[in-house]
Amino acid sequence: MDNISKLKENVAITLPENGLEEKLKQAHQENRKLIIKLGFDPTAPDLHLGHAVVLKKLKQFQDMGHQIVILVGSFTARIGDPTGKNKSRKPLSVADVQHNAETYLNQLSQIIDVEKAEIVFNSDWLDALSFSEVIQLLSKVTVAQLMHRNDFNKRFTENTPIAMHELVYPILQGYDSVKIKADIEMGGTDQLFNCTMGRQLQETFEMNPQIVMCMPLLRGLDGKEKMSKSLNNIIGLTDEPNEMFGKTMSIPDSLISEFLDLTTDFSVEEKKWIDERLEAGENPMNIKKIIAKNIISQYHNPEEAEQAEEFFVNQFQNKNFEEKAFEPVLISEIVAENNAISLLDLCIQLKNGESKSAIRRLIESGAVQINDEKITEPAENIELKKHTKIKIGKRVFFELV
């Protein structure tokens, strides 16, 4: 898959539609990195799989050499809810903001390279604005534009009060893009409107406007609302493996495809294989196990993923009815050039992180099976064919695809 296709994968909205190609071309011509902006609200530092959808896209940009800028919304967090009605939005102290930002960056480091990212606090420039500069800024946006935002429009139509400062916040988000000279602003689809303010403000400041890339909103464990801490329907990035496993097993079947697409790091081909299995009547529980293990492998490691599955099966499943959940493995990921590999090397690849001697012991003990056949020596030249099934240990099943 080429870079552009990879960057476009799973993206819900790109604005303007061909903007990404243009920006990449520009960066190439000007021999510079693109500046990719992601805003973060330091009142809610607990990251979950919903956040990860956007963060993994950022990681792709980072892997291609572009510059990630994490914008900490310290200005509004310091103010809290000025009406005082929303008790959960108390004003944060400078120390609170700093602490939350650090917590956030720690979690972020599970996905992106925080060392290479730039971290900025918008209070650095917003606090410094004089009132007359604020007026200048506000004059660049019309009321009608702001009222186009879905929730504003809905509340206005339904006579639900909108306090005036709320109308100002999207303008600030836009101004942040001016200050950091963002080329791309990332967010969930619920951030589309706010992100487009950045385009508009950059234009009034005579800058080349950023493009907006919105990722789909992952629904939470309830399968209904978007994943959100306040709805108590999240899988947190720092959840323990057993918790991650159990929570994933609890999602409704209707959410499997969405989780497969947005939370796993399977390749497009692997995802296709899993989808086919599901459609062919595979027990959805098996698919969820595959997804759960993949998630845990990302945020912990494959070993703990296996242990979590084992724990779950022992704890909650009737062993007699336990079914195998084969995890898909792309042949092309295991061996680039030829279709043969030694069993030892194959197992090492599948259980990345495991030592050679441990794998050798596993094989010698007869714990490795290929297509239901027990293998006791690290045989040369295992042929890599689709649908080859490999079992390693008690509960680790792979299928080559």
Add this chain to the structure above:
Amino acid sequence: MDNISKLKENVAITLPENGLEEKLKQAHQENRKLIIKLGFDPTAPDLHLGHAVVLKKLKQFQDMGHQIVILVGSFTARIGDPTGKNKSRKPLSVADVQHNAETYLNQLSQIIDVEKAEIVFNSDWLDALSFSEVIQLLSKVTVAQLMHRNDFNKRFTENTPIAMHELVYPILQGYDSVKIKADIEMGGTDQLFNCTMGRQLQETFEMNPQIVMCMPLLRGLDGKEKMSKSLNNIIGLTDEPNEMFGKTMSIPDSLISEFLDLTTDFSVEEKKWIDERLEAGENPMNIKKIIAKNIISQYHNPEEAEQAEEFFVNQFQNKNFEEKAFEPVLISEIVAENNAISLLDLCIQLKNGESKSAIRRLIESGAVQINDEKITEPAENIELKKHTKIKIGKRVFFELV
């Protein structure tokens, strides 16, 4: 007429309806002056008769011992039109604002006692607001409230852009009332909405909210639009007497009653007499002359008013068809207790400012007539009866009412 009736005369809107009585009672009980606020936009320092409608009401409060606060809107004037679209609203320098304010105060002194008034500049507190304080302030008002303002509503409905900073300005005007602790805010009826913001903000700052008193908007010389410099339909407070006279003579007949009510300082009884004359078929030109002379007497003096009439008649009227414009004079204003006065004293009263010897010379020369009868000596005991007509000199006509 008692104080309350006098203060209520000509007022178009009082909010709340019985607010004035309440405030006066309060001031009396607390043994303090009321603080009466009038805002002034230092971009347009040329005052005209439209402004005077409000200023004369302020003067009444001042005469009763209350505290006038003239608020110079220096903050917004310094910003100008932040969109840059309105070339007539260029940002003003500090010196510009100061200069305009001085010009304004000079004109103001024609109506109110500027020495006794307090003059404040709102940039003194608005410039000092930090952005987060601004956010706090904005949070106290909802978008829907602001969209109730007629012009905002109209523009929003008609898709005419409203820049966001425009929505902020009424909030600032309201905050000014908080800062100066206004008891009453005065303005034209077009300021009703902005003045009510003061009530709301004072309440959120836990103050007793100001009352709003709106005076009618005087229409300009065209008889259609409100008097406004940009419409070139004004009589300026500093216009020369001849200009004032000519302009007043040029108003359409349909405007006579409005001018009589809002621009003259005739008493209610005098106004009634003039209205009756008009209805009885008196040439409207005579009534306009009466109004013109009254206006000039206020902003210049009665002598210049007479000269202006003379100039006008010589310049523009066919002398043969000249008609007498008798000015009404309340008997009760001339003599309080009995109904007799010497001709000399009567003439001195009617031509206030004129010296006794000059009047005596006029009488001796036969230039004074009573009921068409020439008088040459300062007769004792002129009887003050209604409809007594007095002519002094060539063009000064009075009728006792």
